[in-house]
Amino acid sequence: MNLTACLRPICLALLLAASTTAETAVAATPAVAAAASAATDNPATHPSFTVRVVGKGRPMLLIPGLTCPGAVWDETVARYQRQYQCHIISLAGFGGNAAPASTDKLLQNVRDQLLAYIKTQKLSKPVVVGHSLGGFMGLWLSATQPEAVGPLVIVDSLPFLAAVQNPVQTVEGARPMAEGMRKQMTAGQMTMAAARQMSATMMQDTARITQTARWSAASDPATVAQAMYDLFTTDLRQDIARVQQPVLVLGAWAAYKAYGSTKESTRAIFEQQYARLPQHRIEMSEAGRHFLMYDDTQWFFQQTDAFLQQHYVAKK
Numbered sequence: 001m002n003l004t005a006c007l008r009p010i011c012l013a014l015l016l017a018a019s020t021t022a023e024t025a026v027a028a029t030p031a032v033a034a035a036a037s038a039a040t041d042n043p044a045t046h047p048s049f050t051v052r053v054v055g056k057g058r059p060m061l062l063i064p065g066l067t068c069p070g071a072v073w074d075e076t077v078a079r080y081q082r083q084y085q086c087h088i089i090s091l092a093g094f095g096g097n098a099a100p101a102s103t104d105k106l107l108q109n110v111r112d113q114l115l116a117y118i119k120t121q122k123l124s125k126p127v128v129v130g131h132s133l134g135g136f137m138g139l140w141l142s143a144t145q146p147e148a149v150g151p152l153v154i155v156d157s158l159p160f161l162a163a164v165q166n167p168v169q170t171v172e173g174a175r176p177m178a179e180g181m182r183k184q185m186t187a188g189q190m191t192m193a194a195a196r197q198m199s200a201t202m203m204q205d206t207a208r209i210t211q212t213a214r215w216s217a218a219s220d221p222a223t224v225a226q227a228m229y230d231l232f233t234t235d236l237r238q239d240i241a242r243v244q245q246p247v248l249v250l251g252a253w254a255a256y257k258a259y260g261s262t263k264e265s266t267r268a269i270f271e272q273q274y275a276r277l278p279q280h281r282i283e284m285s286e287a288g289r290h291f292l293m294y295d296d297t298q299w300f301f302q303q304t305d306a307f308l309q310q311h312y313v314a315k316k
Contacts, residue, residue, distance in 0.1 A: 046113035048100055052088045055081030058312065059123040061114070061149070062088050065132025065157075067216040067224055069095030076129065076293055079301060087126065089114070089134075093223025095215035103226035107133075107234065111140050118148050125150035125245075127312045129304070131293065132157050133227060136236070139247075143239040151311040152247040153304055156290050158273045159236035167272060171233050178232035185225035192217055201255060202290035212291070240277045247280040248307040250300065255289040281307075 052070060054077050062073040070088035077086045091110060093099040100106065114137070118126060127150045130138035135157025142149050158164065162174035195213035203209060253266035263284050270282050283303055288296030 046117055047092065048106070048110045048113045049089050049091045050097065051117065052090070054086045054088065055084055057082075057084045059121075059126035060084040060086050061118070061123070061126045061128045061138075062086060063114075063128065063130040063134030063137050064089065064091070064094070065130075065134050066227055067094050067219040068131075068212065069097060069215060071095070072131065072212075072215075072291075073129070073293070075297065084127075087117075087121075087123070091227075093220035096218035099220035099223050103222055105230075106223065106226045107137070107140075107230035111137060111144060114141060115145055115148055127151050127153065127308065129153040129155070130157065131155040132290070133231065136161075136231060136234075139236050139240055139243065140234075142243045142245055142247075143236060146242055146244040149245060151245050151307065152243075153307060154247060154249045155292050155300070156250060156252045158270070159240055159277075160234070160273060162232040163235070163237070163273065164269070171235050174232050178229045181232070182225045182229040185228060186222050188221060203294050204289060205294060208291065208294050237273055238276060240274070243277055243279075245279065246307075246311045247274075247277055248303065249274060249280055249282045250292055250303060251282060251284045252288050252290055252292055252295075253284055254287050 060080060062070065062076065064070055064072045070090040073086075073088055077088060080086060090097050093103075100109075117123075118141075125148070128138040128141060130136070130153070132155070135152075135154035136159070138149070138152045138154060139157075139159055142152060160169070162171075162178070163169040166173075192213060195216045196209055199209040199213045199216070203212070249270060251266060251270050253261055253263050256266065263286070267282060267284050270284075274280055274282065285292050285296045285299055288294075288299065293300045
């Protein structure tokens with residue numbers, strides 16, 4: 001099977017996650033809102049994101065994907081807040097949150113400010129759970145300061161997005177494509193109908209599709225465009241060799257059947273990109289699309305529960 005053909009659908013799903021745009025942010029579920037133990041902290045210390053802290057126990061950092069606010073993790077927080085102190089990140093410019101003052105070095109700023117947040121809050125090796133862009137960020141945090149974070153749960157993300165269509169791609173080779181995409185995405189927001197259509201490729205539940213499309217239309221186009229540019233021009237495939245923590249990688253493939261992909265061929269792509277990651281396990285969902293915590297919820301929790309029990313036993 002042609003490797004490029006196998007890689008293309010994964011790239012498409014992640015591109016769609018970035019491109020869908022939205023109207024209004026969806027509020028947190030009542031259960032999670034009622035359980036909140038702290039509101040948003042002072043954003044002046046880290047202008048690239050805000051944080052909501054929920055629950056007690058060992059620290060857990062939850063990072064959403066492109067265009068999504070921290071509310072994308074509501075059900076995950078509801079499950080873990082009794083055992084973990086959940087630090088729920090919402091990136092500036094996504095899902096109705098105010099855009100950052102500057103998009104220069106956008107994701108690098110997020111990385112550096114998250115590492116500073118972990119240090120100033122005295123979080124002892126927090127487990128990092130990240131979806132899509134959030135998974136990439138978790139890898140980057142650990143590769144930059146391996147001693148700062150604990151185990152990683154990476155949800156349908158890769159160390160170098162540009163390489164999904166060409167596994168020998170380089171940053172310089174990807175730059176012209178990334179620049180063209182940035183210009184196109186900055187030009188304007190998509191209609192709600194188009195956003196819904198794209199969201200439907202990444203999840204199956206109608207209510208979820210509407211929710212994520214609204215988040216996307218509320219996102220700042222320039223911020224989303226720069227985030228995608230940064231993803232396409234940052235290659236972590238070699239850097240992840242520095243990661244010292246155990247890592248659980250959860251992948252999706254079912255949405256890509258129409259492109260000729262199989263579970264085995266998609267898994268091979270993940271294994272290729274994560275080859276230099278010292279301690280990792282890759283698991284592929286049977287039925288879930290890109291938003292695995294929505295589409296294959298019980299499997300997502302089973303995998304995450306077992307991983308945390310083995311590597312990050314929570315304090316009661």
